[in-house]
Amino acid sequence: MQHDTKSWLDEELEAEAALEDEPETRQHFAERAHRLARKPPRRRSVKKLLEDGLKDPRAPKFSDPGLQSLYEREQFSELLWELRSGKEATVYVVRATEKSWPDNPEALLAAKLYVDSRVRSFKNDALYRQGRFVGNQRMEKAIDQRSQFGISAQNVLWVEEEYRQLHALHRLGVPVPKPVAHAGNVILMEFVGDEDGPAPRLSEAGLSREEAREALEQAVHNLGLILSAGKVHGDYSTFNLLWHQGRVVVIDFPQMVEWDKNPLAMQILERDVRGLCRTFGHLGLRPKPEAVLRQVWQIAHANPTRFTPMEVAYL
Template sequence: MRQHDYEDSDFDDDSDFHDRLARLQRRARSDRAPAPARRGRLTEDERARLALLREDAYTETALPDGADRWTTWGEAEQGPLPRPDWVITELGAVDTDLGVLKTGKEADVHLLRRNLPGTDGVLLAAKRYRSDEHKLFHRDAGYLEGRRMRRSRENRAMAGRTTFGRNLIAEQWAAAEFAALSRLWAFGAPVPYPVQRNGTEVLIEFLGDGDGAAAPRLAQLRPEPGELTELWHQAVAALELLAGEGVAHGDLSAYNLLVHEGRLMVIDLPQVVDVVANPRGLEFLARDVRNLAGWFHARGLSEQVTAIDELLAELTKAAGLG
């Protein structure tokens, strides 16, 4: 800076000048930092997530193995114990986004590799809930019955679908799915292991092969008669396990069941319904059964095998409502 540039300035001494310069430098760094993923007032989880991204943005050293971020394990809500051996818990691990596996109305699912530098690591499914792109979640009115937050301000924001309210709803769906997966996995239901939840992102066991090809959905398959019958029995066993815990999937169909290594696996569980607490619980349970049975009927399975009315009576009893 030239002498005459600051001779007539408002700075009385060098300390004022250096304070002003420091503020300008901080502002410049802030302009280069990652922007919030959502407009409006941020939730606490989103604020913490953004702070970590900005911290990484100020780090000039490149991440190992061309990764996108350091592991978020240390900041996340972690999966149930005992954890599978393949779960990477070391804080020196890195995460690399390998692309989109599925897009949906409320969330996108990405393929993620988590590894210690120099190792192959493991593949995970990263389900990331969105909010700003949608005025409301198309399913939330009935499913969120009984899931009200404690603070009236937050309830009003959610009911009014403000930007802040939609951010809260997105986090609530992520938290609900992680809690449901943790609960169901703990008692042996056929669901993928929930690794962690960090804000609106849920990391889940990837069901597929080592090359990143996801296991097929039941809807994509055309099973032979013997395999069709076996898959139906697996579906009934899953329904019985859920009902025994007092819950229903809430949106069960051939599109949210995967067939992984010959085993039927239940996915997409943010809307899991407590059949006792939710006034429409039995309605959701019955719809799950009828939707699924309809797909099996269309593929040639006899209605005598599915025996819907008998199955519903057994599930209602298992849930403690019969």
């Protein structure tokens, strides 16, 4: 993005122009980014996914049914290494095939494997589910009661929801990993990075002040595009934004809500904006949430779709 004319962000940051960068904070992020830039371990936890099929060729190759299904459908050819493990999911790097990535069958893909919802730790899970299962009261009741059927349904629905949101946002032009396929508790998508490792999160990228400023403008613009589609991310911060070749890429969408279906969508959007501003504070920028929220609405209204919420005017 060019800065030939004064933008909303210029005005927000003018008051900080005289402030010096915090060397200790910047050194901390730079050192952390250097550690994270090294190649991740290639064998850690991968063995847990491999069945005794390594010894018995008649047995399934993978213990997870979703991974096994994607493998049998020739969506990936081999499991390479574990990329990241969290309370909600573990992400593995796999090798593509001609069927899944025709332009480059040797490309890397990311396989996101959700853990069972009984041990998953999405905070305020019901907050995001409001309006999501309208018309299916049996499923909603089963999930609320944590029955076996409800737990199984919730696992599948979280995966399908993220895949659906990825697909919709990718078609809209929002910079997100391109979705490839899904099965069971697994989503297969574009890997953001290269053979040397993944793109870092903004919170860990060791950005200069100018890079952080550019990243903030992109992050706000992307949030506005998401809102123009009638959606709210639900967990928007530098932790869920990657920095790849000078571009901000948005990840992690299972908590996304629809504006016209969730009565708490505005509350979730405002919290997303506060989280974005707070986490950019660690990068040396301190935008005001009110100004960012106003800019998000302006971007949404400037890029309308048939889903753009128009009843709230922050112009």
